[in-house]
Amino acid sequence: MTTDLDRLLLIRHFERALLDLFAKGELNGTTHTCLGQEIVPVAVAPLLGPRDHVFSNHRGHGHYLARFDDPAGLLAEIMGREGAVCDGVGGSQHILREGYLSTGVQGESLPVAAGAALHLRGSGALACAYIGDGTWGEGAVYEALNLAALWSLPLLVVVEHNGIAQTTPTAMAMSGNIGMRCAAFGVRHVALPAGDIASIRAVLTPLVASVRDGSPLVVEFSVNRLGPHSKGDDTRSGVSDLWDWYREMSDLPGFAEADTRALDLVESVVRDVKARPLSTWGQGSSDPRLLHGAKP
Ligand SMILES: Cc1ncc(C[n+]2csc(CCOP(=O)(O)OP(=O)(O)O)c2C)c(N)n1
Numbered sequence: 607m608t609t610d611l612d613r614l615l616l617i618r619h620f621e622r623a624l625l626d627l628f629a630k631g632e633l634n635g636t637t638h639t640c641l642g643q644e645i646v647p648v649a650v651a652p653l654l655g656p657r658d659h660v661f662s663n664h665r666g667h668g669h670y671l672a673r674f675d676d677p678a679g680l681l682a683e684i685m686g687r688e689g690a691v692c693d694g695v696g697g698s699q700h701i702l703r704e705g706y707l708s709t710g711v712q713g714e715s716l717p718v719a720a721g722a723a724l725h726l727r728g729s730g731a732l733a734c735a736y737i738g739d740g741t742w743g744e745g746a747v748y749e750a751l752n753l754a755a756l757w758s759l760p761l762l763v764v765v766e767h768n769g770i771a772q773t774t775p776t777a778m779a780m781s782g783n784i785g786m787r788c789a790a791f792g793v794r795h796v797a798l799p800a801g802d803i804a805s806i807r808a809v810l811t812p813l814v815a816s817v818r819d820g821s822p823l824v825v826e827f828s829v830n831r832l833g834p835h836s837k838g839d840d841t842r843s844g845v846s847d848l849w850d851w852y853r854e855m856s857d858l859p860g861f862a863e864a865d866t867r868a869l870d871l872v873e874s875v876v877r878d879v880k881a882r883p884l885s886t887w888g889q890g891s892s893d894p895r896l897l898h899g900a901k902p
Contacts, residue, residue, distance in 0.1 A: 608675065610648050610803050611858060615868035617644040617668045620677055621833070623872050624667070624684065628837050632880070633685065637698045640668040642832030643766050647672035647736070649806040650764055650825075653814045657731035659722045661715035662708035664699045665766070669736050673706060677875045687882040694885035713737070713744025716763065720750040723759035723822075732760035732817050740771020742787065743779055751791045751822070758820035765824060766800075768831035773841045788824045800827040 621639035628637065640647075643665070651672035654660065662669040670680055670691075679691040683701060686694035692702045699710030709715050719735040726733060741747060742765075754761040765784060769776050788795035796813065798806055810825065817823050834840035855861065 609860075609864070611860060611864045612868060613648045613651075613672055614644045614855070615864050616677060616871060617648070617671050619868045619872040620671060620681070620875075621667060623681075623876050625833070625837065627685075627876070635684075635697050636836045637667075637684065638665040638836050639833040640665050640766075640831075643768060643800070643829040644668050644672075645800045645803060645806075646764065646766050646827050646829060649800075649803045650734070650810070653807065653810055654734055655731065656705065657726075657729070658705065659719070659726070659731070659733045660706045661719040661722070661733065661735040662701070662706070663712070663715060663736055663738065663741070664708075664710040665738065666699065666701065666708040666736070669708070670701060670703075670706065674703065677872065678879055681875055681879045682882065682885070685879055686885050687879050688885055689879070689882060690885045712741045713746040716741075716750035717746050719763075720753050720759055720761055723754065723761040724757060726760055727758070727820060730818050732762055732814070734762040734764060736764045736766060738771060739765060739767040739769065739776045739784065740774065740779065742784060743771075748787070748791070751788065751793050751824075754822040755792045759822055760817050760820055761822040762814060762817045763822070763824040765826040766829050767826050768829045770831060770835075770842070772835045773839065784824065784826050793822050793824055795824045795826065797826045797828070800829045 618641065621641050624633065624637050625639060627633045647668045654673070660669060660673055667680060671677060676691070679689060680701070682688065683690040683692060683694060683696060684698050686697070696702060699708060701708045707715070707718070715735045716737065719733040723733040737747070753759065767776070767784070771779065785795045785797065796809065798809060813823055813825075832845065
């Protein structure tokens with residue numbers, strides 16, 4: 607059985623492996639790790655069902671790994687190897703899978719999620735979009751919130767508020783706050799620390815049930831981004847202090863065994879995927895999800 611701790615540590619070691627592969631020149635493109643933010647998707651994922659649609663962003667590996675038990679498919683996607691989730695077309699930021707879509711374009715997902723929520727309205731399923739605090743600078747976010755409230759859409763917006771957008775501290779870019787902005791549209795807002803998973807779920811379970819009935823909700827988590835924005839672009843000082851908080855995890859019961867399990871798993875996934883041939887993208891994929899007009 608996979609526990610919450612197993613999932614947290616899988617995400618953590620997966621992300622570290624990516625940074626390591628980049629440092630060795632074995633990955634192309636870019637990547638944005640969610641180190642320090644893993645608790646959010648791990649806490650939220652079990653509240654979502656198979657008919658729900660998840661919309662992720664540029665920092666989405668944790669969102670994917672919390673929803674699907676598929677580190678090899680994701681790494682193959684990022685490395686463009688056989689067995690990739692969507693044939694290596696999307697890479698780190700643009701993943702398409704049944705009920706799951708991510709985009710590297712800030713703010714793009716929310717109107718799309720609102721559209722999916724409109725489609726799902728009345729079915730008991732919902733659309734869940736993960737966005738960062740910096741993405742509240744995109745106007746499309748407000749158009750989506752407006753329609754979500756007006757049309758009673760089953761839309762759940764999960765905000766990972768890490769206080770920084772690339773290199774810009776949130777306080778330099780955001781007037782007011784997220785709660786006030788939600789209130790302007792009559793959208794419910796709840797702020798939670800990204801701490802104890804059981805407490806998060808206890809608060810969110812009834813709220814998510816009401817989202818399914820057409821009452822949109824924004825959940826704002828306070829998190830620490832422990833890594834750089836992408837690979838080496840961290841302009842902050844004092845980030846190492848944040849790692850102290852991260853090390854507190856190691857006091858959790860069963861940590862040492864779970865940590866070894868996750869590390870072993872990630873190491874074997876890296877070995878396996880690196881040995882695979884390149885994906886077939888460019889040689890004519892027959893994957894129907896990639897055909898024009900196909901529905902995810
Ligand atoms: C429309 C658009 N503008 C700019 C970028 C470049 N960019 C990528 S991530 C990012 C910052 C995002 O900040 P936030 O939403 O807070 O998420 P975080 O990276 O902190 O998780 C920026 C400016 C982009 N991807 N899309």
